[in-house]
Amino acid sequence: MMTNTLLIIEDEALLGAELARYFKKADWEVNVVDSVQKAESYLREQNLDPLVVLSDMNLPDGNALDLLEKLKPEIDSSEWIFLTGYGSVADSVRAVRLGAYDFIEKPCSLDRLNLLVEGAARSARAQRRVKLQTEAQNSQYSIESLLGSSPAMTSLRSMLKQVVNVPFSSLIVSGETGTGKGMIARILHYSGVRANAPLVEINCAALPRELLEAELFGYEAGAFTGAKKRHRGMFEQAHTGTLFLDEIGEMDLDLQSKLLKAVEDLRIRRLGSETEISVDVQIIAATNLDLVEKVAEGQFRRDLYHRLNVINIRVPSLREHKQDLEQLVPQFIAACNRKSAKNVCNIPEATWQAIKAYDWPGNIRELRNVLERCVLLATDQTLSTEWLQLQTPQAASSHSMPRSDQEGLFIPLDGSLSLHEMEKFIIQEALNRTDANVTAAARMLGTTRETLRYRVQKYHLKCKF
Ligand SMILES: Nc1ncnc2c1ncn2[C@@H]1O[C@H](COP(=O)(O)OP(=O)(O)OP(=O)(O)O)[C@@H](O)[C@H]1O
Ligand SMILES: [Mg+2]
Structure with missing residues (x-):
């Protein structure tokens, strides 16, 4: 859809045509209607969502303010400017109360009107941006999407609420596999001030050292065999945004030194290049290893650990907040139902007992996968124990034997x-x-x-x- 749409509501044909001509020249997609009723059909039925509405107050079939009042809940992303006749103070006051952007007395110069329209357009665009952003955040990556009402999860959420409001340079998220570290990294990015800049993610365990280095810092053509074209590294790609280093504990020691230098100087050099490039990135590092222990063993650089560990977010294992199963299980089942058009809604006591007795070494990810399997394979509305396939706690503990x-x-x-x-x-x-x-x-x-x-x-x- 065109973003620069202007709706003109004006019954004086000459004025309407003049305004249309003027704003078309200024690159607006202009629509002119001459009655309240046509305006309503345009806005409501055709769903045309103009950026700015420029409207006369009094039209042959009614008052445009009544229209604004009526439609306001539905069309909250347009800005309205009213053209008023001489001395209609009461109407102007009402217009402002209804949230109109401004009003201007007729006759007025087109240049002044244009300034007003431009201002209204900027305001409407900003509102739309904010709306889109909040919608995206609220759905997927909001702090509230982190489920669980246990003390552990409640305090985790309140910690995240504080952290998203501070411009942290780096932070470590630690926790066992499947506890939600990746999810938290995304929440931190998309709920923070850098939400509109990129989030660049790399798994440090997935690549051998040389490749990881090339990915992080980039390279010039010919920097090594196979480097055909210049490549911008993750640091550069994440500029003004967030670099998410997953499984940081797996990073090679000497690459750790290079990382430390980059994080401290906020400057990097592509492999095979002489020039340094400044980068503005916030770092989120995640690990399922005990970094303190790795530091003690000499497997992780102490200075890098302290540099990254400005803030430490520890995500509890599911074992530590089993009470949240009461909330997690129905929510995950509901989500699977929606995806697979099933209607599993009955969880027998025996199934609950099995779920609660289990230790969930794979944490929330394991829970989600197990429930997904159960829902997919369910033949009726019951979540049967048959497909849970959990090891009994005794069998699980015999792992170490x-x-x-x-x-x-x-x-x-x-x-x-x-x-x-x-x-x-x-x-x-x-x-x-x-x-x-x-x-x-x-x-x-x-x-x-x-x-x-x-x-x-x-x-x-x-x-x-
Ligand atoms: N508190 C929570 N509420 C809802 N969903 C959650 C929660 N915690 C984790 N999840 C879900 O569990 C799954 C695993 O989470 P995630 O991938 O973030 O874990 P992880 O800690 O990064 O695991 P790994 O260490 O294996 O990379 C995801 O699908 C995520 O959406
Ligand atoms: Mg992860």
Whole structure:
């Protein structure tokens, strides 16, 4: 739809034509009507949503103010300017009360009128922008979309409400997998002052070190083999907006140093370039690892940790706020119903018990996926336990026990292996059992191919890609 539409309501044919000619020249899409009734049909039935309405007060079939009053709740994104006759003070007062942008006494110069129309257009555009923005935010990325009325979630929300109002330079969101870290990063961006600038997201575990560096800082053509064209890195792409570094704990130590420098100086250099570029970015880093522990182990730079950790948002695991299941379960089921045109509305006591007894190691994401499966496979209105397929708490806790060689593996907890050696050992074992097939090994380890590939490189293991 044209954004520069002007509706003129004027019954004096000559004046109407003159105004139309003038504003068409000024690049407006102009429509002229000569009665209240036609104006109403134009605004309501044809749904034409003009940016500005320029209206006479008294028309042959009524008063345009009555029309404004009647339509106001529906057409709140147009600005109205009234042309008044001499001495109609009462009408002018009413116009302003009804939220008209302004009024001007006839006869008036077209240039003055034009200034008024331009001002009204700016105001209407600003209102529309704000409206669009708030609509988008409210639906998807508002703080309120973070469900849960437990003390843990309530205090998380109130913390976020404070944080979106301060221009933080960097912040860490930490929490187990599936707790909503990604969701929170988006909420922080889209509810904050940088909402209209880009949010650029990168998963630090998904790329090997060299690629990650090239993605973050960009490169010039010929910077390395395969760099055919200049590439703007994520820092540049996120300029004036937010850079979301997911799984920051997986970043290579020496890349961490480069990141620290970039964050401190707010300047970057593309690979293969001599010139530094200033960037204005806010950083949100997420991790499901204990960074303090990683710092203690020498796996994460202490200075980078302190630099990023200006604000720390800890997202609770679902185990810590199981009472929110009461709210989460029906909401997720309702959402799945809408998506799949089902009508699951009955949750038997046994199902509830199973849901509440379970520990939800995959947190809210796991809950959502399990419920989605149940709704999709439901044959009637009941959420049956059959498709929950949750491990009983006992079976889940036996995870840590050494099991038969076929399904699990034995790791000595006698201090002979470091955590990293254990990880390497586990991955090596999974690769052995899958004939070095990364996809199969990733499935076995419950991780993604990207993450596994990254670790395979990190530990210099051999596999088929
Ligand atoms: N409090 C909440 N209310 C509603 N939905 C939530 C809430 N927390 C998480 N979710 C939903 O759970 C899913 C997982 O969230 P998200 O992807 O943000 O988790 P994550 O912490 O980033 O996980 P990972 O560490 O695996 O990347 C998403 O679909 C998200 O919308
Ligand atoms: Mg995530």
